Amino acid sequence: MARQVQVTKNGTSAVLALAQWFERQKRVLPWRSEPTLYRVWVSEIMLQQTQVVTVRPFFERFMERFPTVEALAGAGEDAVVEAWAGLGYYSRARNLHRGARAIVEAGGFPQTREAWLEVPGVGPYTAGAIASIALGKPEPILDGNVERVLSRVLMLGRGPRFKLRLWRWAGLLVRLAHRSGASPSVFNQALMELGALVCSPKSPDCASCPVATHCMARQNGVQEQYPPKKPPKQWIALEEQRHVWLDTATRRWLIEKQPQGRWRAGLWDFLEEAPGAGMARRLGEVVTRHVVTRHKITRTTQIWALSRSACADALGAHAQSESRRWVDSNDLGVAGSSAYKRTSQAVLELVR
Ligand code: SF4
Known part of the structure; x- marks a missing residue:
């Protein structure tokens, strides 16, 4: 609770600093130039388990081939899977295709995070990303980059409710950003961008970090110990x-x-x-x-x-x-x- 009060008190300057940093430093990416629901949805599905550098040319080719949700829904599944060749994890292509058909049948795109969760292949992270980036709603996101940043800034250790606590913090911060005048789209993308460009798993570039003065792990010199390692996988x-x-x-x-x-x-x-x-x-x-x-x-x-x-x-x-x-x-x-x-x-x- 003490930590929550402290973050809320200092939070406004932190979230605004982060949003301003993003506006200056963000990478130019094809799905950012025109963040429609369709383009954000497709890009987020492609970015699941695949890096930005790989997705970029695939996204542009896919958009040329299926420029609208109607074009995607009207294509055969084989054509969609073929267009996905090289990206891997083909269940994403099939879910995207099924989702397009469901959206066209419903007469339009879902307009809330909860409704996006009904679309095949869309989980809590993707629904939050679409709702915040394309619809401007103060919904949280939590991917590996965001997890690392929040875990370090707040010095949150792994425990039985680690993910749940991170989701709560992500929600609290995006709502705080929204109330402070930063758009949820900018704030959420800023968190992800910070994790991708500055707050890297090894050797984070704290000297360039816009939230360095708010980061508890940095203050304690334990950045690389957060987030604590996961227990080994059972293969x-x-x-x-x-x-x-x-x-x-x-x-x-x-x-x-x-x-x-x-x-x-x-x-x-x-x-x-x-x-x-x-x-x-x-x-x-x-x-x-x-x-x-x-x-x-x-x-x-x-x-x-x-x-x-x-x-x-x-x-x-x-x-x-x-x-x-x-x-x-x-x-x-x-x-x-x-x-x-x-x-x-x-x-x-x-x-x-
Ligand atoms: S100060 Fe360093 S560890 Fe903390 S969020 Fe910024 S880059 Fe990450």
Whole structure:
């Protein structure tokens, strides 16, 4: 409580200093120049788990291809997933597409944080970002950057209610900024920008920080001890098998789209099925390792050179279709899982 009183007392000058700093120092980003609901929503979904530098060109291309929510809703899911190729975490593309259809069907964009939470793929952080940046509402946000800044300024240690306390502080501060005359959009983006540019995980640049005089961790010389480290992750080990059906004459291989309802649905990958007996000669195998959220996946991929007759049969039986496709080594731009892409590189090196 004492800390809350202190922050409220000093808070006005801190939040205004931060907002003014942002206006001077902010990066020029394509979604900032025209912060419509559609553009902010798409950018926030892309920025989940992906860095600004990677998102930037993807965002501009995506906007050229789907300039409005109606254009996105009217496209097929495959086209949206294809446009997402290279960004990874494809469930984001599918949720965006489903969300666009729901928004068009509802006759317009949600106008509150709570209503945005109903849109597929939108969680508390994204809903707060859209409501504050595009709608100007004093709603809090909390991502990794904001967590670090707040944890340091307030010297908040990790405990059972660490996140909840941070959310409360983020809410209190954005409302204070709003009452003090700073826009919630500017204040929230300023917090994120401070975390991204100045208050870095290691060696924060406190000398350039607009809230240095309010920062408790700095006053105590313990900046890098906040936020305290998370307990180590509990990993789940998974093993999977794939088979490369290779036509050595054309150097093409067969891929299939993962069916709906399964992990990696809609993404292309090598086949789970091995060629039948006598159809192919085994060239070798590659073992690759992938990390997805809490899963450590070991993938063993067998590489098979199809016999000429089997190849002709396979070509006939598996000609280009909705769910199977022959591709060559230049066709790595398909919407494949990160595991497929990494395995493709390893396979290419083996058959080169
Ligand atoms: S003073 Fe340093 S540790 Fe504190 S918020 Fe600023 S950059 Fe981060």
